Amino acid sequence: MKKKHLMVALGMTLVLAACNNDDEQNNATDVDESADIASINDETITEGEFVSYMKNEFGEMAFNQMIQSYVFNQAADELGISEEEIQAELDDVKEQFGVESDEDLLEMLQMQQVPVSDLDQLKEDFIIPQVVIDELRFQDVEISDEDLETYYEENQDSLHQVEARHILVEDEETAEEVIAELEGGTDFEAAVEEYSEDTNSIPAGGNVGFFPREGVMEENFSEIAFELEVGEISEPVESSLDYGYHIIEVLDRHDSFEDVREDIEAILTEQEARSPNEVVEELMNEADINILEDDYEEWFQLPEPMM
Structure with a gap:
């Protein structure tokens, strides 16, 4: 590659x-x-x-x-x-x-x-x-399998990524209300349209894409997202940047060697x-x-x- x-x-x-x-x-x-x-x-x-x-x-x-x-x-x-x-x-x-x-x-x-x-x-x-x-x-x-595996072992934290969507609201009380609606069967994207303050992610149904543990999303958001299982919705997460409160759902995870193999190959190929x-x-x-x-x-x- x-x-x-x-x-x-x-x-x-x-x-x-x-x-x-x-x-x-x-x-x-x-x-x-x-x-x-x-x-x-x-x-x-x-x-x-x-x-x-x-x-x-x-x-x-x-x-x-x-x-x-x-x-x-x-x-x-x-x-x-x-x-x-x-x-x-x-x-x-x-x-x-x-x-x-x-x-x-x-x-x-x-x-x-x-x-x-x-x-x-x-x-x-x-x-x-x-x-x-x-x-x-x-x-x-030429990049060997051993090269790929060694890089993975040494850089797992920076290679792992999750895909998530969220709803951003002003206060914790509203966040609790939205979570209750989601638990009651409200569609997540519909809740995004109705409640989210994050206008950038609304067109994508609240989806913010894949991101690593550090360096992209705000600290509290990233920490909770990496703790959630796929399909799990968080409790209210206070924004570390004072934006309000996030309700986060993880959609996918890339945290195995096979998940990130192509990314590693691209990194090592570029280096060589x-x-x-x-x-x-x-x-x-x-x-x-x-x-x-x-x-x-x-x-x-x-x-x-x-x-």
Whole structure:
């Protein structure tokens, strides 16, 4: 199992490109250097002036990005990365962003100022590099059953989790009344709708999801939740943050080795994997890159060495 960071490529804008190397797109318009493309009062801007301006302002960055884009696409070919793998990565990204369609994902990324204009560019500039990085990061990682079991024995408290839902009310008297209604057959979610002060969890029927013993939920809430059996409802639990009183029901528990095995594997795999920067550095250093025009020699930059 591989533990993936969500689109490492999105967080590496100085390393990866927003430069689509599709020849048809890049050469869609031939440059006519003498052509007037805009006028401002009595002055005109030629296409040649515009291209020169863009080259001077952004040329070095775009040049390096374009080289890196080629390196990643060649690496993808060498690794035999399939369309199915690319689509699987794209589906993972959509799931983690909470969207279902390609169009919604593009819109969300554009709102976050990620420079993508269409799905092909998204795949070319971000999805393919991400798949390549993951393939190489985890290539030599091997985690044994003994490694998993040892980690579990040493870290049980932080690995165990419970899933719970709750009803938050202002005072203990109200909490007692709600508990009585639940014992009398009132549906828990209906009671959440009627009584709970926790507006964030009301849409989920009071469900706050899985959480570990420490570091997520308030102390009193967590302590009682970890004492309850699945399906058991607590007595009134006073909030340690003065929110009022909780009525807690535990829905599920992950407290055996098998329950958390995949989580442990993900943790250990990530610990053993190479960093994304290390992978990029290796790819760029191993590529046979020759700058054929002297004017561009000073522009080309390899990634900084890892410290």
